[in-house]
Amino acid sequence: GENVEQHPxxxxxxxxxxxxxxxxxxxxxxxxxxxxxxELGKRPQLIIDIRSNVGEKKDQRIAVTLNKTAKHFxxxxxxxxxxxxxxxFCAAPLEGGYNKLIFGAGTRLAVHP
Amino acid sequence: GAxxxxxxxxVICKSGTSVKIECRSLDFQATTMFWYRQxxxxxxxxxATSNEGSKATYEQGVEKDKFLINHASLTLSTLxxxxxxxxxxxxxxxxxxxxxxxxxxxxxxxxxxxx
Numbered sequence: 572g573e574n575v576e577q578h579p580x581x582x583x584x585x586x587x588x589x590x591x592x593x594x595x596x597x598x599x600x601x602x603x604x605x606x607x608x609x610e611l612g613k614r615p616q617l618i619i620d621i622r623s624n625v626g627e628k629k630d631q632r633i634a635v636t637l638n639k640t641a642k643h644f645x646x647x648x649x650x651x652x653x654x655x656x657x658x659x660f661c662a663a664p665l666e667g668g669y670n671k672l673i674f675g676a677g678t679r680l681a682v683h684p
Numbered sequence: 685g686a687x688x689x690x691x692x693x694x695v696i697c698k699s700g701t702s703v704k705i706e707c708r709s710l711d712f713q714a715t716t717m718f719w720y721r722q723x724x725x726x727x728x729x730x731x732a733t734s735n736e737g738s739k740a741t742y743e744q745g746v747e748k749d750k751f752l753i754n755h756a757s758l759t760l761s762t763l764x765x766x767x768x769x770x771x772x773x774x775x776x777x778x779x780x781x782x783x784x785x786x787x788x789x790x791x792x793x794x795x796x797x798x799x
Contacts, residue, residue, distance in 0.1 A: 605788070612775075612793075612795075613792070613793070614777060614790040614791060614792050614793050615728065615777075615790050616790075617787065617788070620787075660727060660728065665730070670716060670718070670779075670781045670788055671718060671730065671733060672718075672730070672779075672788065673730060674727045674728045674729075674730075675727065676726075676727050677726075677727050
């Protein structure tokens, strides 16, 4: 089955700096990699995802890169703002399916003004 | 986008009692829904896959007789925590999708506190 590892567990940056969170996965058949942002007590919100047929995807200040050979993918947030402070989770599908997600341990991002 | 609703948002129950949590897809049909549990400051752990019209499939370590899942229609899945104990206190979240390969939508989550 799939195993997803996420680093770092906590990340503290100054406003305006960039933040990078990395995840590795074990199942080479996995083909869908979403990133979620979760604020305290709320549901995870999808912020960006990437499928295995592309190596990078960008949406304004957020980008995700995928290296299928190395089985890792990363979240990049540029020009961070205090409202980016939250817990971020990467995920990968279990058993190659798209919808049955296994989540990383999470990264608590703190953006200081 | 599609909406997934959970009810109740929070519930307090006495130890030994059962509590039911509902997960509804409001504007789409979900043949498959997923139930997750999240303890404070931890990640989401997949508990089970809820399949419309058939038995749920449970992840390793999840007691199927304790966490009863029913998916009676294409828009509703329920999770019943039976004989709840304080260690069952957690944030329970469901997810649903319009189909394989499509975006996954999460419910708002349900806080369960067992006293």
